[in-house]
Amino acid sequence: MTLEPEAPTTSGPLFDDLIHVPNRLRICAILASTASVEFATLRDRLQLSDSALSKHLSALEQAGYLQTTRTLRASRHRVHLALTTQGRQAYDGHVQALHGILATGA
């Protein structure tokens, strides 16, 4: 359980091409609703190989949207992934932009 601020993190609707790639959007959707997610959980959910998932994560990490934490549990390294504040803002802005597109097109 992690304490998170409840205040909205978005700075306005902004379509983000980096996030909109389907698997990255799924990754962000899962991470945005949690404090952190384990790498293996995400990999199994998205049915991606380790390398394919790592590639998407690297892209998000390079943009400053993602942070990784490595822990050792039962002699196994586990990687936990979480969105940064910047990542949450970008994701929230992207979701708002999607809602905007839907509202304008309807």
Place this chain on the structure above:
Amino acid sequence: MDQIDPQTAQAALADIRHQREFVVERLDTMRPLRMSAAGAMGVAVASLALPGTIVAGVATFVFTASLLPLLATPTSAGVVPRDGRRALSQLYLACMALFGTLTLGLVGHQQHQAWVSLLGGVAATVVAILTVQWRRGSLRRQVLAETTHR
């Protein structure tokens, strides 16, 4: 940006909701264990109707140990919930209510009033089940609301 059409936006939002439902599902994986913990807490408090210091010690231990599966998310879930300050305040109140039922059981034990301990046991089960249900609903609302309130 390359403007996308409303159908694509709708599909993306549906995909987001689908992923959030997965998170809810993962957070809910240990529900049977949580319900068992709620039952164990009730039995522990009700057992204070029996005399003896050892009974009181064991009952208190079982009650406190049951708090962990009742409230925590196991590492096997692979996700850590994102709790807001409000949710934590409500969780704190639920813990206060739960410890209130334990106190009731201990009072019955000390005063040799078995019915008070039994009442505490029933209250502990009810409060624990309500806590499990409330926490489940609270997490579900929090996770799913983010795509529906905009």
